[in-house]
Amino acid sequence: MSEESLKTRAAKGLFWGGLSNGLQQIIGAVFGIIIMRILSPDDYGLTGMLAIFTAIANTILDSGFTTALINRKEVKHEDYNAVFWFSLFAGILLYVILFFSAPFIAQFYDKPELISLSRFLFLSFLIGSTGIAHNAILFKKMMVKERAKIDIAAVSVSSIIGLILALKGFAYWGLAIQTVSQTLMAVLLRWYFSPLKPTFSFHIAPLKEMFGFGSKLFATNILGQINGNIFSILLGRFYTVEQVGYYSQGNKWMWMGLTTITGMIGSVAQPIFVEVREDIPRQLSVFRKMLRFGSFVSFPAMLGLAFVWEEFILLTVGEKWMDSIPFLQILSVWGAFAYLSTLYTNILIAYGKSNILFGGNMCIYVIQLIVVFAFFPLGIFPMIKAYVGCNIIGLFVWHYFVNKLIGIRIWEVLKDILPYLTITLGTFAVVWLITYNIEYIYMTLVLKIVLSIILYMIIMKATNSVIFKESIQFLINSRKKNYE
Secondary structure, eight states, rough: OOHHHHHHHHHHHHHHHHHHHHHHHHHHHHHHHHHHHOOOHHHHHHHHHHHHHHHHHHHHHHHTHHHHHHOOOOOOHHHHHHHHHHHHHHHHHHHHHHHHHHHHHHHHTTTTHHHHHHHHTTTTHHHHGGGHHHHHHHHHHOHHHHHHHHHHHHHHHHHHHHHHHTTTOOHHHHHHHHHHHHHHHHHHHHHHOOOOOOOSSOOSSSHHHHHOOOOOOOOHHHHHHHHHTTTHHHHHHHHOOHHHHHHHHHHHHHHHHHHHHHHHHHHHHHHHHHHHHOHHHHHHHHHEEEEHHHHHHHHHHHHHHHHOOOOHHHTTTTGGGGGGGHHHHHHHHHHHHHHHHHHHHHHHTTTOOOHHHHHHHHHHHHHHHHHHHHGGGGHHHHHHHHHHHHHHHHHHHHHHHHHHHHHHOOHHHHHHHHHHHHHHHHHHHHHHHTTTTTHHHHHHHHHHHHHHHHHHHHHHTTTOOHHHHHHHHHHHHHHHHHHH
């Protein structure tokens, strides 16, 4: 593929990935704010306690086969079909197991209402199991526009359902129904847009071929889900449902911002890295370009979220959610750097290094768990700060292995990202000084957002940022094409 063709595909992928994730988060944010004003932290806490079970179930259903399919040069119908039937059978088996485990889950958290709630909420991964192979083929063929339509439609419909149920007094049941309806809508649309038509001729051979690669990703993802949901477990077991609600909301809003960025980059990173795998200098160039683009977007977005979060919470959902503020602000520090982890791990996957991915994640996750439990007696926030610190240190682990593959030096990474981090921090420092003594919270929030955007763009233009120029030019060209 020519350089221009690759660049065009990457740009379109980033555009549609960004548009999709951005619109999803905006829609989710608008409806989320309204629903948060209606419901209590306890409602979110109950559904938050079940997050780890759904997350692990979804990971088991995928079992690393989606990534394995994307990583193969040639994929046949038999490969997708085998993954479809595996996911479906695994989904049925898992649902049966968790259905009968519901009383034990409720007993662990000492919340009897979790029995019926979990049995309904777990339908989401059972339904989702029928669309895993279809999503893989959309990803493999870089059908980013179709995936954008699916995700935006699913989050829009489910958000409307969630709001109606909240207004009707369904409380935490409304949140559960919203989750299940989003999965159902997404699966139906994946079947509609995907060219995959499952057949009854199931062959196990493709699964065996992909198992060596996929099994390590599967184990890695399981550990990641346990690690990522450890605070929901600890808070649910040793603290109050309300604390789980505050944490889950702070974490949810951080992930809304993070998903926009990592989803945009992740939608093109692995397929592009696979295509240029045989040309290391070209792959290094693509990698560094994505490093700079990620820094350009991630630092102002994620650190900006923390910067305006207090005013945003007070004006949108009220003082009852004030305790969620420190959760989001601490987690957003990691969120600003998380796109680096996405790029590093996608390089490893593109080279088929699932063994390194598994080993590296195993070390990082074990250290994180040890650190979290070591800080447990000190309270919630020291635990979360330690967790964030481990995540950032873990980036150096990934850099070591990626450097061995494509020859990227640490000073090159710092050269690519530090200018954007410095400009972001400088921008917020200036804006903070300007808005520090303003008493009107509405004016403070508006000025923080508007002044930060204007100042950041002025500095980008003044420093002759190539990424900034290319991004503006792409948007102008896209607009022209729409009018032609």
